[in-house]
Amino acid sequence: MRNPSSSASSSPANEKKKSSRNSSGKMVGLKRGPWTAEEDELLTKCINQQGEGKWRTLPKRAGLVRCGKSCRLRWMNYLHPSVKRGQIAPDEEDLILRLHRLLGNRWSLIAGRIPGRTDNEIKNYWNTHLSKKLISQGIDPKTHKPLLETTCTAAAATKNPKLKSVVAAKDGKNSDSDISGSSKIVTTTTPTSSGQNPNPYRHRHSGSVMDDGLEEDQMVVGHGGYGNNAHEADGAGHHYFHQSDLDLEDGVGGGYHVNLQLSPQGLSNEDVHHHGGGDGMINCEGMVEEDDGVLTSFLDSLINDDMFV
DNA sequence: AATCGGGACAACCGCTGTCAT
DNA sequence: TATGACAGCGGTTGTCCCGAT
Numbered sequence: 282m283r284n285p286s287s288s289a290s291s292s293p294a295n296e297k298k299k300s301s302r303n304s305s306g307k308m309v310g311l312k313r314g315p316w317t318a319e320e321d322e323l324l325t326k327c328i329n330q331q332g333e334g335k336w337r338t339l340p341k342r343a344g345l346v347r348c349g350k351s352c353r354l355r356w357m358n359y360l361h362p363s364v365k366r367g368q369i370a371p372d373e374e375d376l377i378l379r380l381h382r383l384l385g386n387r388w389s390l391i392a393g394r395i396p397g398r399t400d401n402e403i404k405n406y407w408n409t410h411l412s413k414k415l416i417s418q419g420i421d422p423k424t425h426k427p428l429l430e431t432t433c434t435a436a437a438a439t440k441n442p443k444l445k446s447v448v449a450a451k452d453g454k455n456s457d458s459d460i461s462g463s464s465k466i467v468t469t470t471t472p473t474s475s476g477q478n479p480n481p482y483r484h485r486h487s488g489s490v491m492d493d494g495l496e497e498d499q500m501v502v503g504h505g506g507y508g509n510n511a512h513e514a515d516g517a518g519h520h521y522f523h524q525s526d527l528d529l530e531d532g533v534g535g536g537y538h539v540n541l542q543l544s545p546q547g548l549s550n551e552d553v554h555h556h557g558g559g560d561g562m563i564n565c566e567g568m569v570e571e572d573d574g575v576l577t578s579f580l581d582s583l584i585n586d587d588m589f590v
Numbered sequence: 591a592a593t594c595g596g597g598a599c600a601a602c603c604g605c606t607g608t609c610a611t
Numbered sequence: 612t613a614t615g616a617c618a619g620c621g622g623t624t625g626t627c628c629c630g631a632t
Contacts, residue, residue: 389620
């Protein structure tokens with residue numbers, strides 16, 4: 282691993298400093314670029330003395346000429362005592378693969394399941410190692426499906442308009458059509474890294490209204506990469522995301538059935554990752570609970586299951 | 591030895607969610 | 612209820628390293 286501190290101040294670009302905002306409101310002149318050992322020391326000392334938080338005022342308190350955001354990032358990704366440096370172990374790699382398949386590009390969520398690893402580190406590792414590794418194995422890193430199948434399906438869809446909506450659903454793209462024929466079941470966006478919808482949990486301003494009368498931004502969708510997720514809402518404000526059968530074609534699914542259940546308040550990163558509780562609910566069949574351990578149990582059950590390998 | 595190009599990683603940017611007022 | 616500040620997330624960019632030529 283490179284040590285950014287060792288080469289930090291060598292570049293003129295690193296010497297940019299700021300004292301005001303420019304015409305577009307951006308802070309200019311604050312020091313940017315790699316951190317020096319001195320800066321690390323100041324930041325660590327300040328946090329050790331005064332604790333984390335209040336990032337906006339921290340730079341001043343610490344005697345740093347950085348924005349608070351930069352300080353937070355440096356602390357979280359590099360200086361925090363719990364951060365584990367060094368090579369990703371094979372078992373960690375395996376875990377990342379499994380979790381990515383389940384969660385898509387939810388890096389913070391994935392990182393939360395791997396002690397000592399940060400979202401940034403995992404994201405980088407994925408982009409530089411794992412995605413290429415999967416491609417070399419003929420697997421689409423976005424969908425975790427065989428590349429050939431993805432290509433063929435997409436090609437077929439362009440020739441057959443009727444297939445298009447199905448493929449759109451399979452690829453995780455929004456589809457206005459209701460392929461199920463039921464007014465209660467709609468196709469959904471997926472949380473995959475397909476590029477069409479990089480963060481499905483952030484529909485806040487989309488404002489589109491789904492068939493069941495709920496705004497799209499109230500939805501949580503099925504886990505990444507499986508497509509064909511069907512969304513269903515009941516009258517009590519619970520939303521179900523079915524994942525079944527569809528994977529039989531490539532032998533991945535093996536006929537299992539997963540329901541993700543969502544309360545009207547939705548499922549957010551906070552619910553899942555940081556607080557572990559909140560209003561989010563996930564039901565794996567047989568699990569009827571909505572407390573802190575639900576997601577943990579859910580993920581544990583799935584990532585320990587060989588069907589995701 | 592010099593140069594070039596790709597890989598790897600740290601850091602930045604823009605956006606969203608939450609909370610206090 | 613509206614608004615602004617703050618914190619956090621994921622995508623992208625910038626920079627350094629290192630091997631190939």
